[in-house]
Amino acid sequence: MSTEEKPAAAPRSLAEALRERDDASLAALLRSRPDLITPVPADLTQLATRAGTRASVVRALERLDRFALQTAQALAVAADPATYGELLGLLAGDDGDPAVAAALPHTLGTLREQALVWGGDDRLRLVRTARELLSPSPQHPSPTGLGPSVQEATAGMSPGRIQEIVATAGLPSTHDSVSAVASLTALFRDRTRMAALLDQAPHESVEVLDRLVWGPPYGQVTADPAPRLRWLLDRGLLLPTAPGTVVLPREVALHLRGGRAHRVPEPVPPAVEAAATHRPQVVDATAAGQAYAALATVEELLKDWDEGGPAVLRAGGLSVRDLKRTAVALDVPEPVAAFWVELAYAAGLLASDGEADERYAATPAYDEWRERPAAERWARLVTAWLAATRTAGLVGGRDAKDRTLSALGPGLDRSAAPEVRHRVLALLAGLPEGAAADPGSVLARLRWERPPRGGRGGAWGAPAERGRGTGRPPAEAAGGPAADGGGDDPRSRIALWTLDEAEMLGITGRGALSAHGRALLGAPAPRHPEAEPEGPGDKLPFHHRPVPPPAPLSPAEQATAAAAAARLLAPLLPEPLDHVLLQADLTAVAPGPLQRPLAEVLGVLADVESKGGATVYRFTPGSVRRALDAGRTAADLHAFLAAHSRTPVPQPLAYLIDDVARRHGQLRVGAASAYVRCDDDAVLGEILADKRAAGLGLRRLAPTVLAAQADPAGLLEGLRAMGFAPAAESAEGDVLVTRADARRTPPRSAPEPVPDGPPVPDDTLLAAAIRAVRAGDRASTATIRTPAGDRTAGGELPRTAAAETLATLQAAVLTGEALWIGYVNAEGAASRRVIAPVRVEGGFVTGYDHTADGMRTYPLHRITGVAELADDEG
Numbered sequence: 001m002s003t004e005e006k007p008a009a010a011p012r013s014l015a016e017a018l019r020e021r022d023d024a025s026l027a028a029l030l031r032s033r034p035d036l037i038t039p040v041p042a043d044l045t046q047l048a049t050r051a052g053t054r055a056s057v058v059r060a061l062e063r064l065d066r067f068a069l070q071t072a073q074a075l076a077v078a079a080d081p082a083t084y085g086e087l088l089g090l091l092a093g094d095d096g097d098p099a100v101a102a103a104l105p106h107t108l109g110t111l112r113e114q115a116l117v118w119g120g121d122d123r124l125r126l127v128r129t130a131r132e133l134l135s136p137s138p139q140h141p142s143p144t145g146l147g148p149s150v151q152e153a154t155a156g157m158s159p160g161r162i163q164e165i166v167a168t169a170g171l172p173s174t175h176d177s178v179s180a181v182a183s184l185t186a187l188f189r190d191r192t193r194m195a196a197l198l199d200q201a202p203h204e205s206v207e208v209l210d211r212l213v214w215g216p217p218y219g220q221v222t223a224d225p226a227p228r229l230r231w232l233l234d235r236g237l238l239l240p241t242a243p244g245t246v247v248l249p250r251e252v253a254l255h256l257r258g259g260r261a262h263r264v265p266e267p268v269p270p271a272v273e274a275a276a277t278h279r280p281q282v283v284d285a286t287a288a289g290q291a292y293a294a295l296a297t298v299e300e301l302l303k304d305w306d307e308g309g310p311a312v313l314r315a316g317g318l319s320v321r322d323l324k325r326t327a328v329a330l331d332v333p334e335p336v337a338a339f340w341v342e343l344a345y346a347a348g349l350l351a352s353d354g355e356a357d358e359r360y361a362a363t364p365a366y367d368e369w370r371e372r373p374a375a376e377r378w379a380r381l382v383t384a385w386l387a388a389t390r391t392a393g394l395v396g397g398r399d400a401k402d403r404t405l406s407a408l409g410p411g412l413d414r415s416a417a418p419e420v421r422h423r424v425l426a427l428l429a430g431l432p433e434g435a436a437a438d439p440g441s442v443l444a445r446l447r448w449e450r451p452p453r454g455g456r457g458g459a460w461g462a463p464a465e466r467g468r469g470t471g472r473p474p475a476e477a478a479g480g481p482a483a484d485g486g487g488d489d490p491r492s493r494i495a496l497w498t499l500d501e502a503e504m505l506g507i508t509g510r511g512a513l514s515a516h517g518r519a520l521l522g523a524p525a526p527r528h529p530e531a532e533p534e535g536p537g538d539k540l541p542f543h544h545r546p547v548p549p550p551a552p553l554s555p556a557e558q559a560t561a562a563a564a565a566a567r568l569l570a571p572l573l574p575e576p577l578d579h580v581l582l583q584a585d586l587t588a589v590a591p592g593p594l595q596r597p598l599a600e601v602l603g604v605l606a607d608v609e610s611k612g613g614a615t616v617y618r619f620t621p622g623s624v625r626r627a628l629d630a631g632r633t634a635a636d637l638h639a640f641l642a643a644h645s646r647t648p649v650p651q652p653l654a655y656l657i658d659d660v661a662r663r664h665g666q667l668r669v670g671a672a673s674a675y676v677r678c679d680d681d682a683v684l685g686e687i688l689a690d691k692r693a694a695g696l697g698l699r700r701l702a703p704t705v706l707a708a709q710a711d712p713a714g715l716l717e718g719l720r721a722m723g724f725a726p727a728a729e730s731a732e733g734d735v736l737v738t739r740a741d742a743r744r745t746p747p748r749s750a751p752e753p754v755p756d757g758p759p760v761p762d763d764t765l766l767a768a769a770i771r772a773v774r775a776g777d778r779a780s781t782a783t784i785r786t787p788a789g790d791r792t793a794g795g796e797l798p799r800t801a802a803a804e805t806l807a808t809l810q811a812a813v814l815t816g817e818a819l820w821i822g823y824v825n826a827e828g829a830a831s832r833r834v835i836a837p838v839r840v841e842g843g844f845v846t847g848y849d850h851t852a853d854g855m856r857t858y859p860l861h862r863i864t865g866v867a868e869l870a871d872d873e874g
Contacts, residue, residue, distance in 0.1 A: 015048035017118040043776035076134035084121035093260040103267035145215020153239040165236040188251035204228035217248040274435035287514035288572035291506025309360035317409020338395040347384035348750030375570035379562040389753040393497035415756035428513040429523040436511030452489035516568040634661035665727035797822025800865035822864035
């Protein structure tokens with residue numbers, strides 16, 4: 001047989017297995033485990049070493065779905081190496097399971113792709129670190145509920161005791177403990193002989209095994225065990241592991257389980273069920289209404305903080321009192337108020353001003369955002385929400401140091417939040433249009449895709465104390481698998497918050513994903529239930545048919561999707577109105593959203609009395625005075641109302657405006673400390689006679705002037721409280737227009753999300769990294785051809801005379817061959833490198849360095865020597 005016809009040898013290590021992969025397979029590995037590329041490894045051996053480190057393996061295991069994790073757990077209790085048939089038997093059992101058999105090839109391919117498993121189907125190996133993490137031990141029981149093997153459990157047992165067990169089990173005695181343990185193991189693995197042995201067992205002994213079979217496999221016994229336990233101990237069906245403690249050997253448990261490593265293998269993800277179905281038009285209209293309400297709420301929040309919001313706590317964030325005030329102003333519960341505050345912060349519309357007396361205020365970006373069309377403003381909010389790692393649902397909870405988590409404060413970042421939000425919406429996108437998902441089924445699906453760490457379905461199994469029984473095995477040993485942590489695990493909590501927040505933002509309507517919400521994900525619309533079947537999956541009921549979820553979008557793709565969602569939403573949003581309906585009871589009704597100039601003026605002239613589909617404004621003397629203080633005249637107000645009312649201006653409202661305007665500015669307040677002047681001395685006399693003016697420290701300086709000890713602002717407030725309408729006066733005697741000044745922070749950028757590990761590399765970075773790793777691997781594994789024909793992949797630097805070095809390099813320039821060189825840098829560090837010289841001149845050699853994957857120039861006097869590559873490396 002020629003060299004070309006020889007079959008490839010099985011890889012002996014993970015590095016060799018990686019060396020056999022093509023570039024696409026390596027790219028898939030680095031994409032699924034981006035921590036392996038930070039920084040770029042020097043060669044494939046270093047990549048394999050990094051892939052086997054504990055931190056990297058733990059991260060990879062945490063990202064496996066439940067069946068992939070069950071497969072890895074089964075490999076951890078199988079022989080090393082194991083065959084595909086043995087693995088299938090552990091997962092499907094002696095009776096087989098078609099679903100397991102169908103899902104296992106793909107799942108095993110995923111584990112291979114992520115370099116957690118390597119080797120062919122005849123020699124499957126779990127990465128050593130993963131085996132150590134998943135193998136059962138007394139300190140870290142396996143989620144499989146299996147205990148140690150016979151060989152592991154008898155490691156410290158005396159040879160005489162082992163021979164006694166072998167003889168009692170009906171096996172021939174052996175000359176050494178190793179063969180005795182092998183004989184006992186073969187008995188427990190033989191279904192026929194094991195069944196015959198158990199047929200002889202007392203009924204009480206079988207009950208003991210039944211309580212231990214699904215784990216925990218440990219139990220306690222007294223110094224003088226009961227006969228039912230003695231029968232099992234004498235035959236090795238229970239083995240002592242410590243004084244007073246016994247364990248059910250793994251081989252015995254697998255026989256009693258019918259070969260299954262897990263009680264309930266879960267090869268198929270649970271379906272997301274529809275809790276209700278609505279007409280798509282109703283869903284879109286409801287979502288659009290929620291979207292408009294979201295915009296109004298954010299505007300109202302920032303308008304409330306327009307002149308400077310609450311103070312920043314010393315530790316950062318809002319105080320509980322300020323959050324309550326904000327909730328009252330928005331007329332929402334406090335958790336909802338925290339969500340809107342955090343959303344405005346995530347979108348870059350709100351920040352701290354950075355002053356000595358630090359307060360929260362709107363940013364300059366808010367003014368720009370407010371001028372955009374409503375649909376574009378909504379798109380900015382939801383895009384910021386999708387990418388934000390700050391999680392408003394945590395507000396009010398406690399951190400690891402038992403400190404309260406406050407809105408806008410530290411400790412709210414959860415790096416998994418963007419992924420969970422996208423995944424929840426993707427699951428909703430997989431349902432038919434108008435279908436609202438059952439939250440329980442969404443949580444079940446998420447727990448299957450990413451089992452909670454520490455739960456019985458999790459990567460590390462149950463806590464160690466569950467592995468030991470006291471007196472008799474715990475009750476869980478005879479029961480089924482426990483729940484996966486309910487809704488208490490962090491991902492489940494974020495998922496439930498996502499469903500609520502998506503509804504408040506108008507991404508969903510009545511629990512169903514809207515058309516613009518679907519566009520936001522870049523997801524295609526699902527086929528109609530009456531569509532013609534297209535494949536085997538269409539034989540299922542429509543809400544059970546598998547729909548491929550949309551993949552996460554890049555920032556550029558997300559911007560495009562957000563623009564598409566805004567275009568779909570825009571026609572559904574109500575058009576702002578340019579009119580109100582004035583009523584005789586001093587109220588105005590806005591039957592819909594108002595145009596911004598109208599809303600701003602009306603917000604000064606009247607107080608909002610109620611909100612909803614129609615907003616009710618009430619005119620009061622205080623609100624009219626507020627408009628006059630802002631520089632409006634009575635004529636301006638009459639003309640404004642007449643121009644924007646579909647009904648005639650009621651006479652009571654006209655009288656109210658004229659009455660307040662007649663008294664407005666009659667009193668003038670200026671700075672002395674402060675003074676009051678009025679052309680009507682009777683009015684000043686009335687003020688002096690009023691007992692409520694005692695705190696102002698007033699005294700008459702002239703018939704038309706009163707001096708006060710209070711400052712001008714306090715004097716204005718005091719006189720207004722007494723029912724007067726004073727106006728502030730400048731030093732020149734002119735009326736001051738007290739228009740509120742909007743407070744803005746310096747330019748601020750939105751908070752950066754906290755990444756969940758290294759970012760997934762793009763195609764360009766992957767291609768460059770793979771080229772560098774391949775080049776470094778070629779350099780590290782290349783062999784030197786010596787004159788005697790000996791090969792060495794390591795060893796000393798090549799050493800040749802200077803003339804021979806120069807001649808060899810010049811010849812390589814002509815032939816284009818690659819060479820080994822020994823190189824000593826300026827710091828005295830020596831290294832071997834593989835270069836393809838392209839130019840030798842001026843005491844330097846320039847060539848392509850395969851070790852560094854780039855062009856390099858080296859001084860000839862620092863090259864110790866050259867050597868040709870071996871024939872198969874050239």
